[in-house]
Amino acid sequence: MTIAVVRFPGSNCDDDARHAFEFVLGAPVRYVWHRDVSLGRVDAVVLPGGFSFGDYLRGGALAALSPVMEAVRSFAAAGGPVLGICNGWQILTEAGLLPGQLARNPSLHFLCQDVHLRVERDDLMFTRRFHKGQVLRLPIAHNEGRFYVDDGTLQQLEDEGRVVFRYVDEAGRQTPEANVNGSLHAIGGVVNERGNVLGMMPHPERAVEPLLGSVDGAELLRGMLEHLHERAPSA
Amino acid sequence: MSASLRDSAATFGLTEAEFDDVVERLGREPNTLEAGVFGALWSEHCGYKNSRPLLKRLPTTGPQVLQGPGENAGVVDIGDGWAVAFKMESHNHPSAVEPVQGAATGVGGILRDIFAMGARPVAVLDSLRFGELTEARNRYLLAGVVHGISLYGNAIGVPTVGGEIAFDPCYQENPLVNVMALGYLRHDELKRGTVGAVGNSLIYVGSKTGRDGLGGAVFASADLSTASDADRPAVQVGDPFMEKLLLEACLEAYARGLVAGVQDMGAAGLSSSVAEMAHRAGLGVDLDLAKVPRREEGMTALEVMLSESQERMLLTATPGRERELLQLLERWELDAHAIGVVRDHGRLRLFEGQRLLGDLPVAALNEPPSYTRVGAEAEETVALRKRSVEVPETSDPAGALLKLLESPTIASKEPVFRQYDHQVMTNTAVLPGRGDAAVLRVKGSHRGVAATVDCNARYVRAEPRLGAAHAVAEAARNLTCVGATPLGVTDNLNFGNPYLPEVYYQLEQAVEGLKEACLALGTPVTGGNVSLYNQYRSEDGYHAIDPTPTVGMVGVLPDVSRRADMALKRDGDVLLLVGDPAGTLGASEMLSRLHGVEAGAPPPLDLEREAAVQGVVRSLIQEGLCDTAHDVSEGGLAVALAEMAIAGGRALDLSLPGAPGTRDDAVLFGEGAARIVLALRGAGELARAEALCAEATVPCHRLGTAAGEEVRMRTVRGAFAVPLTALRAAYHRPLADALR
Numbered sequence: 001m002t003i004a005v006v007r008f009p010g011s012n013c014d015d016d017a018r019h020a021f022e023f024v025l026g027a028p029v030r031y032v033w034h035r036d037v038s039l040g041r042v043d044a045v046v047l048p049g050g051f052s053f054g055d056y057l058r059g060g061a062l063a064a065l066s067p068v069m070e071a072v073r074s075f076a077a078a079g080g081p082v083l084g085i086c087n088g089w090q091i092l093t094e095a096g097l098l099p100g101q102l103a104r105n106p107s108l109h110f111l112c113q114d115v116h117l118r119v120e121r122d123d124l125m126f127t128r129r130f131h132k133g134q135v136l137r138l139p140i141a142h143n144e145g146r147f148y149v150d151d152g153t154l155q156q157l158e159d160e161g162r163v164v165f166r167y168v169d170e171a172g173r174q175t176p177e178a179n180v181n182g183s184l185h186a187i188g189g190v191v192n193e194r195g196n197v198l199g200m201m202p203h204p205e206r207a208v209e210p211l212l213g214s215v216d217g218a219e220l221l222r223g224m225l226e227h228l229h230e231r232a233p234s235a
Numbered sequence: 236m237s238a239s240l241r242d243s244a245a246t247f248g249l250t251e252a253e254f255d256d257v258v259e260r261l262g263r264e265p266n267t268l269e270a271g272v273f274g275a276l277w278s279e280h281c282g283y284k285n286s287r288p289l290l291k292r293l294p295t296t297g298p299q300v301l302q303g304p305g306e307n308a309g310v311v312d313i314g315d316g317w318a319v320a321f322k323m324e325s326h327n328h329p330s331a332v333e334p335v336q337g338a339a340t341g342v343g344g345i346l347r348d349i350f351a352m353g354a355r356p357v358a359v360l361d362s363l364r365f366g367e368l369t370e371a372r373n374r375y376l377l378a379g380v381v382h383g384i385s386l387y388g389n390a391i392g393v394p395t396v397g398g399e400i401a402f403d404p405c406y407q408e409n410p411l412v413n414v415m416a417l418g419y420l421r422h423d424e425l426k427r428g429t430v431g432a433v434g435n436s437l438i439y440v441g442s443k444t445g446r447d448g449l450g451g452a453v454f455a456s457a458d459l460s461t462a463s464d465a466d467r468p469a470v471q472v473g474d475p476f477m478e479k480l481l482l483e484a485c486l487e488a489y490a491r492g493l494v495a496g497v498q499d500m501g502a503a504g505l506s507s508s509v510a511e512m513a514h515r516a517g518l519g520v521d522l523d524l525a526k527v528p529r530r531e532e533g534m535t536a537l538e539v540m541l542s543e544s545q546e547r548m549l550l551t552a553t554p555g556r557e558r559e560l561l562q563l564l565e566r567w568e569l570d571a572h573a574i575g576v577v578r579d580h581g582r583l584r585l586f587e588g589q590r591l592l593g594d595l596p597v598a599a600l601n602e603p604p605s606y607t608r609v610g611a612e613a614e615e616t617v618a619l620r621k622r623s624v625e626v627p628e629t630s631d632p633a634g635a636l637l638k639l640l641e642s643p644t645i646a647s648k649e650p651v652f653r654q655y656d657h658q659v660m661t662n663t664a665v666l667p668g669r670g671d672a673a674v675l676r677v678k679g680s681h682r683g684v685a686a687t688v689d690c691n692a693r694y695v696r697a698e699p700r701l702g703a704a705h706a707v708a709e710a711a712r713n714l715t716c717v718g719a720t721p722l723g724v725t726d727n728l729n730f731g732n733p734y735l736p737e738v739y740y741q742l743e744q745a746v747e748g749l750k751e752a753c754l755a756l757g758t759p760v761t762g763g764n765v766s767l768y769n770q771y772r773s774e775d776g777y778h779a780i781d782p783t784p785t786v787g788m789v790g791v792l793p794d795v796s797r798r799a800d801m802a803l804k805r806d807g808d809v810l811l812l813v814g815d816p817a818g819t820l821g822a823s824e825m826l827s828r829l830h831g832v833e834a835g836a837p838p839p840l841d842l843e844r845e846a847a848v849q850g851v852v853r854s855l856i857q858e859g860l861c862d863t864a865h866d867v868s869e870g871g872l873a874v875a876l877a878e879m880a881i882a883g884g885r886a887l888d889l890s891l892p893g894a895p896g897t898r899d900d901a902v903l904f905g906e907g908a909a910r911i912v913l914a915l916r917g918a919g920e921l922a923r924a925e926a927l928c929a930e931a932t933v934p935c936h937r938l939g940t941a942a943g944e945e946v947r948m949r950t951v952r953g954a955f956a957v958p959l960t961a962l963r964a965a966y967h968r969p970l971a972d973a974l975r
Contacts, residue, residue, distance in 0.1 A: 009479070009480055010476050012479065019678065109385075110389055113653055141658060205661070208661075209661075211796070212658070212663070213666075
């Protein structure tokens with residue numbers, strides 16, 4: 001089994017994702033450069049966090065045009081698991097693989113802190129090791145994490161149960177303070193219709209060992225790997 | 236014409252005597268290009284004219300030192316074949332004029348110094364100084380500097396893991412921005428700034444050269460004035476995206492063996508990097524300026540040589556692999572060109588195509604004159620020390636504690652570090668604000684690395700030698716409190732104009748203090764930076780900053796799982812004070828904040844006692860017997876205890892020991908060295924701690940336990956209690972308000 005971590009110029013959580021998969025969870029990682037037109041034989045794709053192309057036009061806007069994104073699009077269309085973290089989620093929205101947009105935090109400040117995140121559904125490969133309503137603790141680190149989408153799409157996302165994570169307080173309640181980046185409906189993660197493409201602002205790869213303060217992220221990644229093992233038990 | 240060039244020596248940053256010195260060493264009159272290059276390299280910023288003889292007094296050797304001063308950064312051994320490269324540098328003058336870009340390029344510059352050593356940068360810390368937050372301009376400077384650090388560090392993906400911020404009116408016009416960075420490398424990956432051997436090719440890589448930052452080194456070597464805003468073009472603009480590419484490309488090129496030497500282009504740009512790299516090899520270079528990529532048309536040769544455009548490196552290609560190196564750099568989408576060839580003539584010859592424009596002796600460029608001055612202590616400093624510290628004892632210790640927690644220097648810096656990505660790279664084991672020093676793990680090893688930056692400039696102002704020694708002692712104490720063994724120092728000496736006898740006195744005395752403490756605590760100085768002329772000229776005279784010799788220190792944790800931070804973790808833990816029960820009031824935060832009095836000498840410093848106290852605490856943490864420790868610094872014991880309670884979200888029930896004839900406020904808020912509070916979880920741990928103290932003949936005192944909802948402190952004469960929520964509110968408010 002191989003996990004592709006796509007590196008764009010300016011990606012900076014690529015090595016953290018590799019560390020989490022390879023050294024913590026034992027799943028080999030292959031780096032794929034943004035100019036590559038093929039992903040090669042891989043079982044899942046991670047678009048890591050960072051500042052692809054310096055975030056110079058708009059977070060993810062230039063990376064969405066990189067040659068590799070055609071391959072990512074085909075991989076996703078074939079049902080392959082795709083996880084976009086932070087800047088990776090921004091790239092997925094810019095590429096049209098997920099709806100909405102990540103706008104500037106209302107404080108106009110970069111925010112680096114732990115947040116509490118409520119799991120809204122537990123039937124996805126990403127959340128299968130959690131239970132619905134479980135509160136996770138994961139770090140965020142972003143300038144532009146305020147999820148925004150038009151009213152119709154927002155309703156559709158809610159109706160179709162495509163909101164995977166919401167910012168809540170420690171007890172799992174939605175409060176204005178807990179919604180640190182002012183996202184619509186406190187949304188911190190969204191999945192596509194088919195359930196194989198997840199975009200999320202918090203960083204699961206930063207919460208994979210006790211030394212880092214939380215292991216909730218490792219459970220998310222482990223869920224993906226379990227799913228892949230079941231799908232291809234011989235691999 | 237030559238006569239008029241001497242007349243305009245000052246425009247090159249040279250005195251007339253220095254100009255004559257140039258003529259003598261050159262054997263003729265320099266032309267404009269040559270005079271300009273000399274001026275930049277002989278500037279205070281590059282040439283350390285006034286500080287070099289003093290810096291030579293500092294201890295620089297030790298078995299752990301793999302690279303001492305003289306390279307882009309110092310390197311110390313941390314065991315298991317791993318090493319840490321670290322260095323601190325100031326960006327004070329640029330930040331005063333344009334805080335966002337001034338601070339951002341400060342981060343960019345120091346990171347280049349780290350990866351120029353072959354290390355991967357893993358952390359940034361900042362030591363910042365501003366005037367009081369009551370003034371809008373200082374809030375603007377604070378917000379701008381924090382934004383600058385955040386935009387650069389976050390984007391390049393190196394975590395900002397710690398630092399300190401202090402506020403004092405003396406920094407009103409001269410804020411200080413000292414940035415420290417560290418990186419990891421294997422011993423055999425160490426790179427140096429050298430041109431290597433004759434015939435080697437020099438490769439320019441990174442941003443194109445523009446007129447930005449022209450004369451920055453000279454700008455940083457003069458007093459600021461009301462006219463300084465006109466110097467804004469001397470401030471560069473940072474591009475962290477470009478630097479990220481540069482960083483990854485360089486590390487990949489090293490790993491493939493394509494690079495024989497490397498240096499960043501920092502102050503004085505191409506001039507200093509070529510001259511220094513050639514000098515270290517004892518060789519010369521022929522440089523073709525026509526090959527330097529430019530972003531503007533019509534630049535003169537001197538402008539190309541002095542430009543401080545950011546994100547540029549100079550690489551010496553490994554012989555025979557120049558093509559491969561250029562291809563690799565191109566793949567990273569970087570502009571790279573061979574611009575020079577190493578020669579044995581010991582000259583820096585500047586060509587434009589075939590035309591020779593300048594011919595400079597490399598040795599002379601690197602050996603500027605140095606000045607030893609005679610310092611004299613200012614009378615007002617003597618008077619300050621003698622001034623009485625007798626103030627009426629407070630009748631409201633609870634109110635006094637809250638007021639001290641609200642002092643911006645003491646208050647929580649969380650609203651600041653929340654803007655920094657402090658977790659990227661997934662190494663951060665003690666988060667900012669949680670411990671006295673940052674702790675990072677080393678992936679692939681059990682070891683950890685700790686880092687801190689410290690200076691209490693109020694102490695240095697009152698008594699420079701003692702105050703500077705305090706800075707070293709406190710830095711070592713902070714490393715100790717997370718469980719690290721201190722290894723080495725990088726210092727950033729921020730002072731006023733050294734031509735003033737009272738400033739030179741401060742500088743000389745501070746160096747002596749650093750030397751004494753570094754020797755006593757076994758922490759050699761492996762590099763650093765000197766920032767002089769931090770003073771402001773107005774109609775009513777000169778206003779110099781308080782002497783601020785910032786100390787950056789790194790240490791090693793043999794086992795990163797055995798570490799400590801300041802947060803109380805369990806109700807019932809016993810609080811133990813290791814060190815003296817009471818502090819002194821001279822030069823304290825209490826006198827200044829509560830009474831508006833600046834008076835007295837700093838606390839005495841017994842370096843043997845300091846080493847003994849630190850030894851006890853380090854043993855306990857490294858034996859795995861203690862996970863909670865905090866040093867007593869500004870604001871004294873009561874503030875230290877309140878900080879432990881706030882960090883852990885747990886209250887305290889304590890009886891503080893007195894001493895005969897000691898005022899309650901000296902027990903609560905008095906300051907002193909060699910004092911550390913521990914929280915210990917059981918009788919065994921407590922017994923071991925007390926036994927270690929007895930062995931080291933260090934006093935210790937049980938203070939009480941972690942418990943309840945209120946922080947209660949009984950002293951010999953009274954008692955008070957403050958709800959934890961009130962402490963937390965006071966502690967968090969000031970910086971949050973200032974940055975809103």
